[in-house]
Structures are given as structure tokens and as C-alpha cells.
Amino acid sequence: MxxxxxxxxxxxxxxxxxxxxxxxxHSTKDRMALQMVEDAERAGLLKPGSTIIECTSGNTGMGLALAACVKGYRLICTMSDKQSKEKMDVLRALGAEIHVCPTNVAPDHPDSYYSVARRLNAEIPNSFFPNQYDNxxxxxxxxxxxxxxxxxxxxxxxxxxxxxxxxxxxxxxxxxxxxxxxxxxxxxxxxxxxxxxxxxxxxxxxxxxxxxxxxxxxxxxxxxxxxxxxxxxxxxxxxxxxxxxxxxxxxxxxxxxxxxxxxxxxxxxxxxxxxxxxxxxxxxxxxxxxxxxxxxxxxxxxxxxxRGFLNDVVRTAGDAVAAHAAQPAIQILAEEPLSNAVGVLKKFGISQAPVRDAVGRVGSIDESALLGALAEGKTLDTLVRDIMLPPLPEVDEFTSLAEVVRLTHSGHSAVLVTLANGSEHVLSRHALLLSAAQGL
Ligand SMILES: Cc1ncc(COP(=O)(O)O)c(C=O)c1O
The missing domain is CATH 3.40.50.1100 (Rossmann fold)
Known part of the structure; x- marks a missing residue:
């Protein structure tokens, strides 16, 4: 206790x-496994050379396996496929044979782990089915x-x-x-x-x-x-x-x-x-x-x-860019022609980028701004400065994902995340969605 x-x-x-x-x-089920075996011995249901067949989520199988090793019985366990692999491996290590059965079938379905245990019990001579549910x-x-x-x-x-x-x-x-x-x-x-x-x-x-x-x-x-x-x-x-x-x-x-x-x-x-x-x-x-x-x-x-079980853990902009922390944001120059900008987006497989000039960050560019300019009849010689969008919102790595979602929701297709070491990373709406889908 x-x-x-x-x-x-x-x-x-x-x-x-x-x-x-x-x-x-390592479980409470050792207690009942031994009791079922010894009660069956006393009742003459288990004799030397018998096979024990049981449907188990693993722990009863473990108790039975220990008893079977010591007392010299063969053990067959039927288990549903949701049980952990570790449980199955440990049972095999103790000499048990495992039949893995589908979890999502009704108990009376012939493939359920209850039915398979019953069938094997009927087929194998001198076998004993403890049936932990009703025993x-x-x-x-x-x-x-x-x-x-x-x-x-x-x-x-x-x-x-x-x-x-x-x-x-x-x-x-x-x-x-x-x-x-x-x-x-x-x-x-x-x-x-x-x-x-x-x-x-x-x-x-x-x-x-x-x-x-x-x-x-x-x-x-x-x-x-x-x-x-x-x-x-x-x-x-x-x-x-x-x-x-x-x-x-x-x-x-x-x-x-x-x-x-x-x-x-x-x-x-x-x-x-x-x-x-x-x-x-x-x-x-x-x-x-x-x-x-x-x-x-x-x-x-x-x-x-x-399984979405960790999705209440607080996640930040820093977490969301962690996967590409080694690849800082690609910057585009305000005085470049659109043909260069398109080439850079294509080369790095990205959809948007911050724009800077000799003084600092002055704007941003994304696929829809480029397409819009071309649709309006602008040529690829047009300078980025003439069509660029406002700068991306800037956040630090500790900004909550909820805040980033809010920023991208209000018109911006991405945010610029600055990590504590000074490196800058674009966190796009698309990357944000993938992060959220992974349970962030
Ligand atoms: C991990 C675990 N928890 C709980 C239980 C439930 O115990 P009982 O079958 O005695 O109701 C079991 C039984 O197999 C078990 O293996």
C-alpha cells in the first residue's frame, strides 16, 4: 500500500x-490466474500434459504463463489486436502461443477473441478454457x-x-x-x-x-x-x-x-x-x-x-517552426524584378517571403500578389517594390499558437517568427494547419 x-x-x-x-x-491478475489453475487441478479439469487456452488482455495471460511454466502446461492466449505489442512479446517470451484477433467485432463473431478461445478449446484434446469472465x-x-x-x-x-x-x-x-x-x-x-x-x-x-x-x-x-x-x-x-x-x-x-x-x-x-x-x-x-x-x-x-491526446499541451510559434529551424526565412529584395521573385519562390518551394531593401524589412510578397499583378497586365520586369504587400506580422518564439492563428486569420498568409538566437522563420498558414493537425 x-x-x-x-x-x-x-x-x-x-x-x-x-x-x-x-x-x-507485474499485475493483480497473477492472483486469479493461479487460483483458476489450482481450482481446475482440484476439479480434475487440468491434468499433466493439458493445454490452457484463455482470452486475455495480457495480464491474465501473464499470470497463467507463469503458472504454466512452473507446472508444465502448454498455454495458448487469444488477444485482441488493440493490446500492446509489449504484452504479446512478453507472453511469447514465457512460452505462450498468441492468436491475435480483431478488436472491433461482436463477442459472438467467430473471429472475436472469446470465440477463437472457445473454438480452440473444442478442437484441442485435453485442453482447458479457464474463461476468466465467468469462472x-x-x-x-x-x-x-x-x-x-x-x-x-x-x-x-x-x-x-x-x-x-x-x-x-x-x-x-x-x-x-x-x-x-x-x-x-x-x-x-x-x-x-x-x-x-x-x-x-x-x-x-x-x-x-x-x-x-x-x-x-x-x-x-x-x-x-x-x-x-x-x-x-x-x-x-x-x-x-x-x-x-x-x-x-x-x-x-x-x-x-x-x-x-x-x-x-x-x-x-x-x-x-x-x-x-x-x-x-x-x-x-x-x-x-x-x-x-x-x-x-x-x-x-x-x-x-x-490520437490527439497531447493537444492540450501549450504550443508556441517556436514549436511550430522547430522542424525547419535550420532553414531561416528566404528574403526577397524590393528592387528585384518579379521574374527573380518567382524564381526564388520556385527554387525554395515556398509561397511567400519577406521583402527588404537597404534599410530593412519593407514588405512581403506571396503567390496571390504575384498572380494579381500578372492578371492586371504587369510584366515580369516590374519591381517587387511596386506590387509588394505590407510586412508580415512579427512574433517571437514564445507567442502562443492561438495568437498566431488569430494573426493569420486577419488577412496575412504567414507570420515571421524570430527565435531567441535571432534567426527568422516564416510560419505559413499551411504549416500552421499541419502543426495543428499533429495535435499542437
Ligand atoms: C490492466 C487491467 N486493468 C484492469 C483490469 C480489470 O480487472 P478485472 O478483470 O478483475 O475486473 C484488468 C483485467 O484484465 C487489467 O488487465
Whole structure:
């Protein structure tokens, strides 16, 4: 159990984290994986030489892989293609065979990771399909271990338990134990947009319209697993993909906890419900797994930017010209003929340029000014000075992108950015648009 400090300053009461990456497979799912295997052994469903087949978002597969290595079973995991490559590589390293299945198909579609696991189970002799969704050994593991640990580690003072919900094993097992010890402990489940849990809990309606693709891993479902005991859950809260990812990064930076994606969602869900806490609250939020499985995803700026998850980061004119910082603005001379100006634009592949004379910057020129002059019957011998536009607005590298957008919107096709080292760069409307599209 770890006390949360810097991220929790605006939450009343005490906020503790049950950090589950200390398990040998770096997630809480080690607990239920071992329980499912050993319960199956006791029931005679798993025998020497058996093959375990499971559909997993990765962490259950990891727990099963560790058990399978030690106990000598073959393991096949079916995984949806949205799961991180790191999770698949690690499972392969532990000897598991992976079948990658499409994410965006209905659970009963023959290619879904549930259906493929069922089919392989039917085809492969002496195979066992634990089915973590409906196998109640899953929640029994958390009733037997995670719940009592949380109770003891808070000396029975816990008032709220907050956790992401996938199969429902963690929340239901822990909730059953805690509510037996103190029926007043509040149990909050964290759900995703695109999942059916929250609405089902509140209305009893399984609404297929709620189901759509999302990128958060491990929480939310398009089915109702038997392991979710809705009667023990006091409230569900939905968290967006973006908020979950950003908060996981915040937990790493501020608390030194490198956590998985759903941990960010769990903490964000708690934040969204903070108005329900008070100074006497003792909150435990369970963090499912370690961040090493997400280095190519939420801890990768390009991945974040591609999804627009970093677009609230403040960006400046300096950022927008950073890509061509080594190529200063091309200047055109006021006394040059238009033929030279056209040649310069063509040579450097640019659409506008500042114009200067012996004294300094006196104007600017762009494609439409040149075309306008030619349309009016001016010849290519005309001097740039005779047709040039007013100088480009000038900004420094710290000017916000919003201000640059405003300047280019009011008639100017570009601005001139001066960097701290004195070099000058043209930031065109076109480049500005590309920067914005990259999530700036
Ligand atoms: C990363 C992660 N978060 C949350 C969960 C949800 O836990 P549970 O299935 O016990 O509801 C899982 C389960 O696979 C998970 O892997």
C-alpha cells in the first residue's frame, strides 16, 4: 500500500494506492490466474500434459504463463489486436502461443477473441478454457487475498475502494470481503466510454448502443461477465481514453509510480467523484499493473499525439517552426524584378517571403500578389517594390499558437517568427494547419 501525495493534494481525506505491480507477473491478475489453475487441478479439469487456452488482455495471460511454466502446461492466449505489442512479446517470451484477433467485432463473431478461445478449446484434446469472465475462481482469489490485505493494511479504516472493472473479479472479490467486514465501505467501479457496465448498473438495461471501440486496456466490456457482482458495487464512473492516459503519465511524474493505462483511469475516476469524499475518508485505489507494458503507447509522445491526446499541451510559434529551424526565412529584395521573385519562390518551394531593401524589412510578397499583378497586365520586369504587400506580422518564439492563428486569420498568409538566437522563420498558414493537425 502506497500513500499518494502530490497527485492527491486536492482530494479530501487519505488516499492510498494498492500497487499491484509488485506481483511476480507485474499485475493483480497473477492472483486469479493461479487460483483458476489450482481450482481446475482440484476439479480434475487440468491434468499433466493439458493445454490452457484463455482470452486475455495480457495480464491474465501473464499470470497463467507463469503458472504454466512452473507446472508444465502448454498455454495458448487469444488477444485482441488493440493490446500492446509489449504484452504479446512478453507472453511469447514465457512460452505462450498468441492468436491475435480483431478488436472491433461482436463477442459472438467467430473471429472475436472469446470465440477463437472457445473454438480452440473444442478442437484441442485435453485442453482447458479457464474463461476468466465467468469462472468464479477469479473473484474468489481476490476475496481470499486482495480484500483481506487491503483491510489489514488500512487497519480496517478503509471507507472507499476504487478500481477499474473488466472481468469484475477484482472489484467483486474485494468488495465481498470488505462489505462483510464493514457494510458501509463504498465500492466504486471505473468504466470506459464504449462499455456497458455503468448504464446496466444504473438501469438494468444492456444497451448495445453503448458499445464502441476504445483504446484503454483491461477495463470496460461489451458483455456482462458472471464475475461482476453488480449488487456489491455502489457506483460506476466512466473515464475517457484521453484522461486515463494523461493521468497515468501524471502519476509517473508526480508519484514515481510507472503504472498501466487503466491505473490512470482509476485515479481519474476517483478525481471525478471527489465531491463525495470528506476529511475522514480513507480511500484505496487499486492499480492493476506496471507501465512497462505501455511504453510504446501512453508513454510514447507520438502515439499520444496521433490520437490527439497531447493537444492540450501549450504550443508556441517556436514549436511550430522547430522542424525547419535550420532553414531561416528566404528574403526577397524590393528592387528585384518579379521574374527573380518567382524564381526564388520556385527554387525554395515556398509561397511567400519577406521583402527588404537597404534599410530593412519593407514588405512581403506571396503567390496571390504575384498572380494579381500578372492578371492586371504587369510584366515580369516590374519591381517587387511596386506590387509588394505590407510586412508580415512579427512574433517571437514564445507567442502562443492561438495568437498566431488569430494573426493569420486577419488577412496575412504567414507570420515571421524570430527565435531567441535571432534567426527568422516564416510560419505559413499551411504549416500552421499541419502543426495543428499533429495535435499542437
Ligand atoms: C490492466 C487491467 N486493468 C484492469 C483490469 C480489470 O480487472 P478485472 O478483470 O478483475 O475486473 C484488468 C483485467 O484484465 C487489467 O488487465
Amino acid at each position: 502506497v500513500r499518494l501525495n502530490a497527485v492527491a493534494t486536492d482530494l479530501p481525506g487519505t488516499v492510498l494506492a494498492k500497487v499491484e505491480y509488485f506481483n511476480p507477473g 468464479l475462481s477469479n473473484r474468489a482469489a481476490h476475496y481470499a487475498t486482495t480484500g483481506p490485505e487491503i483491510w489489514e493494511q488500512t487497519e480496517g479504516k478503509i471507507t472507499h475502494f476504487v478500481v477499474g472493472v473488466g472481468t469484475g473479479g477484482t472489484i467483486s472479490g474485494v468488495a465481498k470481503y470488505l462489505k462483510e467486514m464493514n457494510p458501509n465501505v463504498q465500492i466504486w467501479g471505473i468504466d470506459t466510454y464504449g462499455s456497458v457496465f455503468k448504464k446496466y448498473h444504473e438501469t438494468g438495461v444492456f444497451d448495445e448502443n453503448e458499445i464502441y471501440g476504445y483504446v484503454t486496456e483491461g477495463i470496460g466490456e461489451d458483455i456482462l461477465p458472471k464475475n461482476v457482482d453488480f449488487s456489491l458495487i455502489d457506483r460506476f464512473e466512466k473515464v475517457t481514453d484521453k484522461a486515463g492516459a494523461l493521468v497515468a503519465r501524471e502519476l509517473a511524474r508526480k508519484e514515481g509510480l510507472l503504472l498501466g493505462y487503466s491505473c490512470g483511469s482509476a485515479f481519474q475516476g476517483l478525481r471525478q467523484l471527489k465531491h463525495l469524499l470528506n476529511e475522514d475518508s480513507v480511500v484505496v485505489v487499486l492499480f492493476h499493473d506496471h507501465g512497462s507494458r505501455y511504453v510504446g503507447k501512453i508513454y510514447n509522445d507520438d502515439w499520444m499525439r496521433e
